[in-house]
Amino acid sequence: MPSVPELQLLHRRYTDLSNRFRAAWTFHQFLQGLAKTVLDRQGADHSTAFQDLYNELKEISQDLNATAGDLIRMRLDAVDRRLSDLISALEAEDSKVGANSLRQFFKRVRGYDEKILTQLVKFYLFAPRRDGWPPARLDKVDFLLARPSEEDGEGQLGQGLRLRDTRHLLEIFDGLWMLLGAPPLAPEVIAYRRDEVESLRAEIQAVEGLDQLYEREVIQRFRELKHGLADFYFEPSILVSVQATNLVLRARIQELYQREERRFISEYQRIFELERQVSGNEELDQDLTAFREQIERFEQRIRSDEFKLEDLAQIRESVRHLLPRLAEAGGKDPARIFEDTGEIDRAAAGSAVASHFELIGDHFKRLVDAIQDLPPSTGPREATLTPEVFPLRLEPREVLACRRVCGGDDSAASIERFVLEAAALRLRTNEQAQEISGLLDETARTGASPIFDQARETCRVADLFLFRFDHEVHQAVLRSDLSGARDLELLRMRLMRDYSGLWLLAYRPEFSLR
Numbered sequence: 001m002p003s004v005p006e007l008q009l010l011h012r013r014y015t016d017l018s019n020r021f022r023a024a025w026t027f028h029q030f031l032q033g034l035a036k037t038v039l040d041r042q043g044a045d046h047s048t049a050f051q052d053l054y055n056e057l058k059e060i061s062q063d064l065n066a067t068a069g070d071l072i073r074m075r076l077d078a079v080d081r082r083l084s085d086l087i088s089a090l091e092a093e094d095s096k097v098g099a100n101s102l103r104q105f106f107k108r109v110r111g112y113d114e115k116i117l118t119q120l121v122k123f124y125l126f127a128p129r130r131d132g133w134p135p136a137r138l139d140k141v142d143f144l145l146a147r148p149s150e151e152d153g154e155g156q157l158g159q160g161l162r163l164r165d166t167r168h169l170l171e172i173f174d175g176l177w178m179l180l181g182a183p184p185l186a187p188e189v190i191a192y193r194r195d196e197v198e199s200l201r202a203e204i205q206a207v208e209g210l211d212q213l214y215e216r217e218v219i220q221r222f223r224e225l226k227h228g229l230a231d232f233y234f235e236p237s238i239l240v241s242v243q244a245t246n247l248v249l250r251a252r253i254q255e256l257y258q259r260e261e262r263r264f265i266s267e268y269q270r271i272f273e274l275e276r277q278v279s280g281n282e283e284l285d286q287d288l289t290a291f292r293e294q295i296e297r298f299e300q301r302i303r304s305d306e307f308k309l310e311d312l313a314q315i316r317e318s319v320r321h322l323l324p325r326l327a328e329a330g331g332k333d334p335a336r337i338f339e340d341t342g343e344i345d346r347a348a349a350g351s352a353v354a355s356h357f358e359l360i361g362d363h364f365k366r367l368v369d370a371i372q373d374l375p376p377s378t379g380p381r382e383a384t385l386t387p388e389v390f391p392l393r394l395e396p397r398e399v400l401a402c403r404r405v406c407g408g409d410d411s412a413a414s415i416e417r418f419v420l421e422a423a424a425l426r427l428r429t430n431e432q433a434q435e436i437s438g439l440l441d442e443t444a445r446t447g448a449s450p451i452f453d454q455a456r457e458t459c460r461v462a463d464l465f466l467f468r469f470d471h472e473v474h475q476a477v478l479r480s481d482l483s484g485a486r487d488l489e490l491l492r493m494r495l496m497r498d499y500s501g502l503w504l505l506a507y508r509p510e511f512s513l514r
Helices: 004-037 047-063 069-094 099-108 114-126 135-146 166-180 187-206 210-215 218-234 236-275 282-303 309-329 346-354 357-372 380-384 396-406 413-437 441-446 451-478 482-507
Strands: 150-152 161-163
Touching: 004 047, 004 069, 004 099, 004 114, 047 069, 069 114, 099 135, 114 135, 114 166, 135 218, 135 236, 161 236, 166 218, 166 236, 187 218, 187 236, 210 236, 210 309, 218 236, 236 309, 282 309, 357 396, 357 413, 357 451, 380 396, 396 413, 396 482, 413 451, 413 482, 451 482
Parallel strands: none
Antiparallel strands: 150 161
8 A cells, every 4th residue: 555645646646647638638639620620631530549548547546545556656657658659649740730720720610618728728838848839839829828818898899809807817827837837937037028028019009000010020029029938928927918918919900900991902903993994015914913813812811810911011012013003004194193092082972972872772672672561560680580681681770770761760861871771782782793703604704794894883882881881980989879880880891891702703803804
């Protein structure tokens, strides 16, 4: 019978192996899911080996207090070796997977559990680190810890995601720090490292544009700072600062992009509009072909939330290079080509929105007829799910706007009619996108169908509607009507998404008229 100190040592060893086993098993399941979901291949299956280890650990747990210590120690040694081999095999598989694949996986598998994410991070702590923390591995850890570190801002406009309760995070991070087994850090070292992170966070908050963010290399510097922390990264108070800065950076990029996206889109849309006026320049045609491919890659990354500021900077550089050449080839003054790019007078936009009704009149009538045919007692949300309205893909706010317009409510007639007309424009946008997608290949290549010109006209009107939405959201915020601003912002984003899809179809090269 082992002595009390021996038993305590064996119990600690058993607990340590059990913790490593849980982390490794969770990571094995994660790798299999990632291989199937993102990499489209079969991942290595170590299930049998894990099951054997589980059975062995279970037997050891039943014999811990009743068997000679030497025998238990030998069995634990054997489990340790086999588990270490499995961890090394999983580490080798993981080294072939980039951080982008990790992001794609968790984007598709939206329901994630804090405990599972913590187990995945623990695996990286248990895995051997021969040369410290490789940057790719620390990037993955940083991504995994960002998920449990954030929470929704309770639906408040402009809040988005925010840092979770610091006390809760410190409990998680304290456990990881203890698991790492790093030596204690002097308070002044912790304060210095934390100040580095917080200083960069202040710089991020002060950045006024995406170009400035890119030129100052803020993202790269923050990434390098995290890599340079090495084990210090896991010190709880430093890690809280890192995660707070991660959130600030993400929010700032999103805010700046949303602020500048209209100007950005109008810049490269101007390229495609000028392109139709120029022909016979082989060198320019080659550059335009490369530019279209660049835009297509960028749009794909935008849809998958993977775009980088470098992509944006390269496109803007291409625009600055192409616009003067296109202007000169088309007989325009290259010196004035950048004037008013992406800037449309709001008064003119408002009048244009008011004069477009012939474009969407039929769709407007379809929406109104479908909603008016419903019993008045049908609530707005319930109405969107009825067989008559569901195919129109309306939001409750649009149903409410229809009832206010048709009911003669003059208190906010202008905004209510605009909301309903925007819904009709979105319906037209989707129908035209489906029509273009369904065209025969030969017609699509020649651009012979009138639908292409009609779709481009729809895109021009949608551009004006988006400016009007920006204005109305701003006015709602000034009135402190945050709920109304949220509803309008949702409708703006829905129109933006559908309009972008139609724009890509209407202006892509195989649909462009020469």
